[in-house]
Amino acid sequence: MSSPMTQGAETDFIEGMGLILQGDGMPRIAGRLMGLFVLRGGPFSFNELAETLEVSRGSVSTNTRLLEDLGVIERVALKGERQDFFRLAADPYAQIIERKRVRSIRAQESIRRSADELTDAGPEAVARIGALGNFFGILAAATERALEDLEKTDGTTPSERITSDPSSLAAE
Amino acid sequence: MSSPMTQGAETDFIEGMGLILQGDGMPRIAGRLMGLFVLRGGPFSFNELAETLEVSRGSVSTNTRLLEDLGVIERVALKGERQDFFRLAADPYAQIIERKRVRSIRAQESIRRSADELTDAGPEAVARIGALGNFFGILAAATERALEDLEKTDGTTPSERITSDPSSLAAE
DNA sequence: TATTTTGTTCAATCTTGACTGAACAACATG
DNA sequence: CATGTTGTTCAGTCAAGATTGAACAAAATA
Structure with missing residues (x-):
């Protein structure tokens, strides 16, 4: 499907964003989250984020808050759901x-x-x-x-x- | 002379530049060097830099090269001197x-x-x-x-x- | 009320990069 | 040639921040 070095285009994109944000002085996980949201838009549940990126819930909590404060993503409530959901903000940058x-x-x-x-x-x-x-x-x-x-x-x-x-x- | 918290205006300025550059992803010592050069212009000898900033010669070597590559300072030769000298570049930024x-x-x-x-x-x-x-x-x-x-x-x-x-x- | 789910917090660990100091090579000086 | 000076390099140490995982509080559920 793709070169042996690579892991699939979506993962490459997400990891790439992790590196770009890291290079800008932000946590790598914040970059991966941002990549995921740009790629798929959302909304994603809190647990979905932890599972998809294979990252601890602590990190999801810290870095979603960071991106939320930055206005990159926003927390949304979905009817009938107890978990927090997040989606890419309207004006993320x-x-x-x-x-x-x-x-x-x-x-x-x-x-x-x-x-x-x-x-x-x-x-x-x-x-x-x-x-x-x-x-x-x-x-x-x-x-x-x-x-x-x-x-x-x-x-x-x-x-x-x-x-x-x-x-x-x-x-x- | 100044408030008990402070160490003299020049040192404050130099340390301040250290923090500013560090906040921009550069080594703190590079920022201190830059502060010193902005403050006093130079030229300074290699050893003078190490002594003034109380920093190892290894760090002086690494960070003067970094600033030289960035075009912030330039290495100059002074007649009759064996040491390298450095001064603020004409167009440092x-x-x-x-x-x-x-x-x-x-x-x-x-x-x-x-x-x-x-x-x-x-x-x-x-x-x-x-x-x-x-x-x-x-x-x-x-x-x-x-x-x-x-x-x-x-x-x-x-x-x-x-x-x-x-x-x-x-x-x- | 007891249990489960959820997100946060925080101590411990891991990672990354800065910094030091000693070893070194190049070169000048005596 | 022997000695001293100079700048670079690199292995080791240190510090800052990121990440984890467990403890926790709040709230829903049974």
Whole structure:
């Protein structure tokens, strides 16, 4: 069916998302959950998640809460069911970007605050510290625009329109 | 001199940069080095770095190379000196952003590749996977524009012009 | 009320990566 | 040549965080 290295396309996708999120400083299991929800949408019951991903209930609890806080998934109640169910949120990615933005702003502020303390810094030092603050300011501004781009395509249009190539922006 | 919690403004700044970089997935010592170079510019000798930051020579070697590869600092030779010296690079932040961009593109490609394998995915699944790829595309595009913004202010104008809040532009 | 189901919490374990310090090679100096 | 200096490498140690699994509280069920 597939190469001997691989375990099936769905598992590959889920594990791939695990690695991508891990590379971004999140728990691997959170990434696997996200992969599963992107792949199949849901809703999935709490126990289903633990069984499908072969992961402890403790991890399901911790990481569903994490993704819920991030706005990637949402907890839903199903009539006649006692278990919690989860499904992919309508707008799963907005808060991820917003979180990046906040981190840049925090860094920028922290630097600015430090700069104020450094009363005996020479003009070159002030310039270098200013440039560093500017750097984080640019990152914050970039994520802010990313947030706007995301709102444009939203969940409505599923196409993969945004690319590095500006020419593709006009399409549709 | 300062509050009993604190250790002097310069040390605070250096340690602060250590934490900021660590929060971005880099070694803490790399952040401290970066803080030191932003603060004082350099050039610093290899041994000076180890002594100032109270860190092993092994760590200095590893992390100066890391920052050198990232284009944050550069190795310089000083006449009559046997030790390596390092100073802050002219354009220290460009490659950091470029590196973020590449990571987003990699993720986007990885997802697109996976999507091709998933031949039996329904239309909703295709839409969700497309939206995920789009998300990483947006991140890539945002970092690309950040790179352009950075080139504008470059090292030439040291001011901190880019902010989320337009009102702060007039200040200073 | 006793039992079962469910999700959370937390101590213990495991994993990953950072950091150290000693060994080393290259090179300069005497 | 012998010695000292310099930067790199790598095995060992350490720390931070992720993950597990058992204990637990809350609530449904019988």
